[in-house]
Amino acid sequence: MEFLGISCVEWIGYAAMATVLISFLMKSVNKLRIVNSFGCLLFVFYGIMLVPLSKPIIITNTAILCINVYYLFKK
Template structure:
């Protein structure tokens, strides 16, 4: 299935890219980590959807997601 000549898998990748870029426009570090984490989740989903799956995309974004979660929890206490 395509929209504007782009596959839906590519749209997931574009959404992930846009979310990560938008995260860097936030003023608060905690907001940056939250929005960036959502972008990382989208990138993990994108990496799984690719044929064949992209382990580098999945591993990198899972690692960044874990780092974001660690600092969000650390800053809460």
């Protein structure tokens, strides 16, 4: 399925990219980690949906997501 000539998989990649970029505009580190975690989760879905599967995208963003979750719940 496509929208404006762009596949659904690419839209998820663009959404992930935008979310991660927006996360760096946050002044609060906790807000940054929350928004960045959502972006990382989108990137994991994006990596899974790519054919063939993109292990580097999945591994990197899963690791970043785990680090964010660790520091969010550490307190």
